[in-house]
Amino acid sequence: MSRQGRRDTAPEVAVRRLLHAAGLRFRVNVPVPGMPRRSIDIVFPRLKIAIFMDGCFWHGCPQHATQPKSNAEWWRNKLDKNMARDLETTEHLRDAGWTVLRFWEHEVPVETARTVQELVARRRSKA
Incomplete structure (x- = not known):
């Protein structure tokens, strides 16, 4: 598991590229305040928007999650x-x-x- 990438996954990078191309600036892999060893994938700090890109296997996607057969109880x-x-x-x-x-x-x-662009635009228009 130590070899599993925790950041810069392909879906995360694809979304970040699109957001950057749209002119949005953000921070990546920011520690969650008050929670050690946890980080937010994409953050708009002033707007207090936190975005997580969850992997289907590791985070239990209802559509795509699989259950390993070997050592099943430990994995569950x-x-x-x-x-x-x-x-x-x-x-x-x-x-x-935060949102x-x-x-x-x-x-x-x-x-x-x-979806992210629309939320950012709504937040900025309120400010």
Whole structure:
């Protein structure tokens, strides 16, 4: 598992390129305030928008998640803990006033970027 990429996954990079091409500037892999060893994939700090690009296997996608047959109990516990940590992180950020968006790796990057752009535009128009 130590060899699994934690950042700069292909779906994440694709969305970041589209957002950057649209003129949006953001930070990447920012630590979650008050939560050690957790980071936000794409962040608009002033607007308090946190975007997570979740992998289907590691985060339990309802459409594409698979269950390993070897060492099944250990994997089930591991993946359940991942999903519980995701929920805890989302709640922590929302309680701190952040807007949290989570996207699955299989979602179309253009649609994901469009959703983010629309939220950023709405937030900026209110400011």
